[in-house]
Amino acid sequence: MPAGTLYRGREGMWSWVAHRVTGVLIFFFLFVHVLDTALVRVSPEAYDTVVATYKTPVVALLEYGLVAAILFHALNGLRVIAVDFWSQGPRYQKQMLWTVVGIWLVLMIGALYPVLGHAAREVFGS
Amino acid sequence: MSTAETTASGVGPVEGSGELSGYSPDNPAPVIEPPRKRTKKTPKSTRGNFEMAAWLFMRLSGVVLVVLVIGHLLIQLVLDGGVSKIGFAFVAGRWASPFWQVWDLLMLWLAMLHGANGLRTVINDYAERPNTRLWLKGLLYTATVFTILLGTLVIFTFDPNIR
Numbered sequence: 235m236p237a238g239t240l241y242r243g244r245e246g247m248w249s250w251v252a253h254r255v256t257g258v259l260i261f262f263f264l265f266v267h268v269l270d271t272a273l274v275r276v277s278p279e280a281y282d283t284v285v286a287t288y289k290t291p292v293v294a295l296l297e298y299g300l301v302a303a304i305l306f307h308a309l310n311g312l313r314v315i316a317v318d319f320w321s322q323g324p325r326y327q328k329q330m331l332w333t334v335v336g337i338w339l340v341l342m343i344g345a346l347y348p349v350l351g352h353a354a355r356e357v358f359g360s
Numbered sequence: 361m362s363t364a365e366t367t368a369s370g371v372g373p374v375e376g377s378g379e380l381s382g383y384s385p386d387n388p389a390p391v392i393e394p395p396r397k398r399t400k401k402t403p404k405s406t407r408g409n410f411e412m413a414a415w416l417f418m419r420l421s422g423v424v425l426v427v428l429v430i431g432h433l434l435i436q437l438v439l440d441g442g443v444s445k446i447g448f449a450f451v452a453g454r455w456a457s458p459f460w461q462v463w464d465l466l467m468l469w470l471a472m473l474h475g476a477n478g479l480r481t482v483i484n485d486y487a488e489r490p491n492t493r494l495w496l497k498g499l500l501y502t503a504t505v506f507t508i509l510l511g512t513l514v515i516f517t518f519d520p521n522i523r
Contacts, residue, residue, distance in 0.1 A: 257475070258482060269507075274514065274522075275519075281448045282447050282448055308429065311422045348437065348442050352444050
């Protein structure tokens with residue numbers, strides 16, 4: 235195979251892939267989330283029972299993943315808007331992606347205790 | 361060596377130009393219609409500007425959703441004990457205020473439409489057989505309409521004294 239014919243993309247392509255994947259995942263969660271919230275029209279007990287599963291350690295990890303997907307999709311979405319509407323956007327798209335990743339990392343470290351703290355206490359004892 | 365006649369500007373002589381062309385402000389050249397100009401004979405476009413409107417909607421709703429959803433995550437997962445405090449009583453407390461009702465309603469509609477349009481794009485990109493596209497989009501639109509209506513109904517008919 236001749237060298238260099240397989241397009242592996244760069245920052246632009248991989249951020250596009252990540253935007254798609256996170257978008258689809260968030261949309262599927264949204265269906266489930268509207269359905270579980272709809273249980274408030276059934277009975278308080280039905281709602282509280284389902285919400286109790288949201289408080290288990292395993293689901294807490296999934297929630298941390300959800301926060302990760304939403305924060306990336308939100309920050310990268312703002313970058314896409316800047317690329318489309320700001321005259322210098324396309325020129326700085328790489329720098330903006332690394333800014334997005336940087337802010338995302340800081341926010342994810344900040345979310346660690348609030349989202350996973352209760353799960354850690356339950357698993358390791360408080 | 362170049363065999364073509366060239367002028368100092370690099371542009372060769374233009375046929376029919378100059379005084380010998382016979383055209384002047386009093387005797388203008390015939391107008392040639394631009395090839396892609398829309399005329400009365402052009403068939404009417406059946407697509408309109410839907411794709412452009414969808415593109416713009418993704419960006420406008422996206423900006424609003426960043427605020428609505430990150431605020432939602434802060435309230436539900438971070439502040440005041442995080443997920444542990446959520447229950448029927450917590451929902452009743454928040455939906456007692458029209459502000460949060462409108463917040464959640466707007467978030468529901470914008471997020472569902474934003475997500476549905478995103479998935480429509482994904483289906484258009486990867487599903488190649490016309491039948492597959494038809495069924496996937498039918499499923500998508502059905503689920504979207506159902507979820508938006510269900511969520512709207514729940515917000516508007518919520519009863520804190522259900523029991």
